Amino acid sequence: MNNTPFRIAIAGCGVVGSGVADILIEQGERLSKQLGREVSLKKILDIRDFTGTRYEPFATTESEDILGDPEISAVVVTIGGLGFAASLSQKALQAGKHVITSNKEVVAEFGRDLTRTAFSNGVRFLYEASSGGGIPVIRPLSICLRANEITGIQGILNGTTNYIITRMEDDGIPFESALKEAQTLGYAEADPSADIDGFDAARKIAILSSVAYDEFVSYHDVSCRGIRDIKPCDIDLAALTGHRIKLIAESLRLPEGISASVEPMLVGPDNLLFSVRDVYNGILVSGSYTDRTFFYGQGAGKQATASAVCGDIIEIVKGSTDATLPGFVDKDAKLIRFPGESRYYLRFSGIASDEDAKAAEDCGFTLSAHYPENAAIILAATSPEDLENKVAGITSKLGISPDICLKVLD
């Protein structure tokens, strides 16, 4: 039993970092008692001026104060961006300190290198908070469900876009207004691209897939499409067919390889993701023995994300060493385009009258829903190749081409 104090440095005292500091300050005594070992905050590395705040006694602006302090067992890296966060993580691991991060950019880009560095230095690199915020999912995938061959993951992994879509649904407002509202509330960044174009969700599904399939899925290879093109009429047409639009991050393990994508889809009411609204996240994992397991909770936010960071700290303090190097460090996944069939939603603008609808039906396509000046066709199960032919057929027969085409997930 290791009785030496477990002292922690936090690098980056922004939203998540200050959340971790607060938990360590407020719960440190309880956790130390429960874990039989002193767990405490020792330093906070940040360029901000913390004079007069509860963080003042811990503040430093020098990396060396952390890296060179032999009393510090672990560094929590809650700095945003890539460069400094990654190099500090690397240096901390090389200095024999455990590193725990919520920075999904660092994990998606450098996670395998950092994992290897951790392994060869006898310490851990943990990142539960990098996907799904406060929801326990990395540890369940890497331990609890590991006896399974995981065959697929479907998730709502970006709270900002889910909030925007929920607002569009509830208030009938256009995308731009919902985005502005999300920015005002602090859910979306001034430059919202990482969220609304799907890159954030792509990083997260790449991380989860690498852990689940034990092969490295690069987020650069995740096919990625955001929600900028979703119009209020899509939300309404989807509702008329009993669906909700969601930004779905999905990966599937097939004999030929792994398919991974982020795209808006129509989700049916029998899918558990249908009920995931506002800033919440949900992750559905399909396993060979457990069938479907579902994890749900706050996908972002100061306290929830900080809770996940502290879960990683607790794992280490409880004595978990992990004698194994994950397979994704050495093996690259073969990424493929999903070859299977899906149903698809097509929206046509300019189908305004019953006559237009009749014309469509005469062409052999039943309109699934009809809304002022717009109509939707939901295609029966179709392969990606057939989809192009079918869309070309519809376009030539109706004389109009669809404005948008979305997968349907039941």
Added chain:
Amino acid sequence: MNNTPFRIAIAGCGVVGSGVADILIEQGERLSKQLGREVSLKKILDIRDFTGTRYEPFATTESEDILGDPEISAVVVTIGGLGFAASLSQKALQAGKHVITSNKEVVAEFGRDLTRTAFSNGVRFLYEASSGGGIPVIRPLSICLRANEITGIQGILNGTTNYIITRMEDDGIPFESALKEAQTLGYAEADPSADIDGFDAARKIAILSSVAYDEFVSYHDVSCRGIRDIKPCDIDLAALTGHRIKLIAESLRLPEGISASVEPMLVGPDNLLFSVRDVYNGILVSGSYTDRTFFYGQGAGKQATASAVCGDIIEIVKGSTDATLPGFVDKDAKLIRFPGESRYYLRFSGIASDEDAKAAEDCGFTLSAHYPENAAIILAATSPEDLENKVAGITSKLGISPDICLKVLD
């Protein structure tokens, strides 16, 4: 890094035990490769005759063949019942072998003793499969969410009763027929009392509560009521008010103590437990930092439960030691009756006519739903003490007393 083979004995090769054996036989090679250490099945202790089956090479009928074998690192105890399963677990731990069990009776009754024995022998006693079947929940509670002060758990923890209620809902059949169907399908035992009277769910909420609150909650102290009294008219009246009836296992941590109960409740559509149907389980955990987190999956069944057992094996093989003795080993929880207010559903039979309904309204109680010969009143938020007064008031004014009274969970 420990390179010695990790050899496993399974005690009890029934439904779950044979599932674990199958996973070890089928996935042993993959897991060994991923974990960097040979993980394999060595012995199966059972009195059955396995001649000609895949289990034959491992079979033994002598406990000593397991306990005395220095090559065996862990014993999976999948024997049912209390006596032999508990004493074998104790002996295996004393012999320096890790013990993993799915037997919730053993965990609920002797879990704290076995945990202490494991701790003092430098091995682990793990029981992820004892609550929630294949759903990862014990490890998420004890590690991932541990920074939180957990304030409450609400769950559907018994698949058999959930299946029975779902059948009553879908097919309008009475309880007895649905139970018979569940027995035919092997979901319910010949003596179904442990499931339908709530004792199984009581054991599971006691286990989860002990882990979550780090104080020992004895299942003997869980107030427990089953689903025998639920009539098809209750299902219908609940549906008319927008609810579904579910057997809810619940515990709450309050400043005065912990309340823990199992009882059928009306659940509203905004609660995630509303969508948990058939043999599935769902567990909603409220934490001080994460707010609500939800876990969902197969709560029983050979493969799902075996997957959870193997998750515990994997945790140990990955090098997790756990240097801490949980608080529930030494501290008893103070159990209290839930002092807060709830809404309540009351069903009256014999209210057949509109006149009867009018009479009830004249007494100041609005019928929430009306169904041939039965009517429901849903009371506004009421404390347990006030409930008795209100029911007495209704009874004296209407001249009839309610046949059933259920809590409403929104």
